[in-house]
Amino acid sequence: MSPQHLAILALSLAASTALAAPAKPATRLLPTEYEARIQQATADPETLAAGKRAASYLCIWCHGEDGNSVLESIPNLAGQNPVYLLTQIQKFGDGHRNSEFMSGLIKAIKDEDRVSMSVYYAAMRPNTPAATNAALIEKGRKRYLATCVGCHGGKAYGNKRIARLAGQRVSYLTHALANYRASNGTRRDPMMTPVARRLTPEDIAAVSAYLSTLK
Ligand code: HEC
Ligand code: HEC
Incomplete structure (x- = not known):
């Protein structure tokens, strides 16, 4: 997939999730709640499967099924701290961090899915080619x-x-x-x-x- 194809994919995914979004904005978790929610989700044996399912609609097209990204310019999420992942997702959602790829599409994703995807990707192992010089x-x-x-x-x-x-x-x-x-x-x-x-x-x-x- 070329960067141009990726941009088109991001735009169409953002458009399709915007259509599916509820009329009222969802109530969001407070930053002080992230850690407790991640701990709770990590302890729940259903979370990994739920996170994998939630990621399979959108996220895997760019970040890969196992959190190893499909392109050099896209971050691996595998092995990343789950609280850090959730924090960055919330930042894209509220505009504290901006990306033409992430900002639009993340808005329609529910907190529950944001939490389970963070736990799922954190549990994977990074495995992409490294520099050799x-x-x-x-x-x-x-x-x-x-x-x-x-x-x-x-x-x-x-x-x-x-x-x-x-x-x-x-x-x-x-x-x-x-x-x-x-x-x-x-x-x-x-x-x-x-x-x-x-x-x-x-x-x-x-x-x-x-x-x-x-x-
Ligand atoms: C069209 C490609 C694309 C899709 C689909 C996509 N991402 Fe991303 N994602 C990116 C890119 C590119 C970045 C890097 C943005 C930047 O900082 O410039 C990123 C960054 C992130 C980061 C920050 C990682 C870090 O190390 O700081 C998280 C977390 C993330 N994405 C989660 C998700 C989740 C969860 C989904 C599914 C709901 C998703 N992404 C779908 C392309 C994508
Ligand atoms: C004073 C503490 C501190 C020092 C020193 C520091 N970092 Fe960071 N770094 C952070 C924090 C906090 C974040 C997350 C910030 C955010 O949420 O955007 C971060 C994020 C990053 C990221 C973004 C990773 C991602 O997944 O998007 C990179 C890359 C990075 N640091 C590289 C470095 C490098 C290279 C150095 C040394 C030259 C360095 N940092 C020194 C605290 C530090």
Whole structure:
């Protein structure tokens, strides 16, 4: 699938979900409720099947059935922290984060499905091709240890507030860092934006290559 096809798919999916949307906007979970809802859903043996079912209508076309994305520019969701996933989904829904692909289509998805899909994708394993340029990877490792490890952790697994970066797609990482750095309204975060502003394009390329190689 080419990026052009993807854009057309996103637009048509957004249009079809908009038609199916209820007339009244749904009441949304509060950020203070995300963690408890994820814990509750994780403990329920039905959640994984429900999340897989919910994801199968839309999300798998781009993020894959097992959370390994179909294109370099689309993030893997596999292995990501479930609270982080739910938080990002809510941000697309309320406009705190913007994407031509995600913003429209996510609005019609119920909270219950948002929660179960987050738990489902978090339970999968990232498994996409990693960078192979050894010199660049080594440069990225040094940069990561100097600047990022304190928040994202030694294995880059992150936590409920901080994204997992290990095994993520190179192009997506590069794009995410460039967006924080540019402060163009697509992505902003009080912790991440100042860090990204201090990275050069060369740092971004190196650190993204390194992170893609982590398991
Ligand atoms: C048409 C392709 C497409 C579809 C369909 C799609 N996504 Fe996405 N998704 C993307 C792209 C592209 C991004 C990266 C957006 C950006 O930051 O530029 C993304 C980002 C995300 C993120 C943020 C991940 C991170 O690491 O921060 C989550 C969570 C997500 N999508 C969940 C979903 C769910 C759940 C569905 C189904 C309801 C879905 N997506 C359907 C393309 C898609
Ligand atoms: C002060 C803590 C902190 C430091 C240091 C930090 N990060 Fe982050 N990072 C975060 C937080 C918090 C988020 C999630 C922000 C959001 O919700 O958009 C994040 C998100 C990201 C994302 C987006 C991931 C995704 O799935 O969309 C990337 C990429 C990233 N960080 C890379 C880095 C790199 C590379 C470094 C070092 C150069 C770094 N971070 C240093 C806190 C930090």
